[in-house]
Amino acid sequence: MQMFGIAKTPNPRPTRYATSADFCRIFQKDMNRLYLLSLLLTGNQAAAEKCFVQGLSDSKHSNPVFKEWAESWARRMIVQNAIQMTRPRPTDFMSSENVADRDVIQPAEIVAILELSAFDRFAFVLSVLEGYSLQESAILLECRRDEVNTARMRAVQEIVQSVERRGATNSVHPGKLRETSGLDGLSQLAASA
Secondary structure: OOOOOOOOOOOOOOOOEOOHHHHHHHHHHOHHHHHHHHHHHHOOHHHHHHHHHHHHHHHHOOOOOEHHHHHHHHHHHHHHHHHHHHOOOOOOOOEOOOOOOOOOOOOHHHHHHHOOEHHHHHHHHHHHHOOOOHHHHHHHHOOOHHHHHHHHHHHHHHHHHHHHHHOOOOOOOHHHHHHOOHHHHHHHHHHHO
């Protein structure tokens, strides 16, 4: 029972966990990077949009995640959604024939990645651009490490050959692709073209 004054309420304590608002800020701030990740994994624009939106929803409604891990968690949700949507298998050797809007996508490197078979594309994006280890990539893709490694090497060769074949007049030298550090480097290549 209170006799005088206003009841004191405790100050809200800052939470150690990411909130829905934190994930909304991350998806807004890193929209281009997260969408590019979705596009490179799924291989087409409609699926990439769906993957991006589902990644935001899953991030907001997932189990609590430390604030420091929220950006990594957002990327992980994109990766997991893309895997669920595409279901890449080591036996997939068909290259993507339906690369949407090739003329709109300027850098030859991005077009070359989108033309890879689904499994090669996932192996390359996860292990090279996102920096996952072969073991982590294999676990996510439910396959053996050597299958990821073989697909990654095949993807690098195909990308370099594709860029060289195109003459890369509106792109950078194929060796530059090897020098880019992850998806951020590829995003910079896309923005500069």
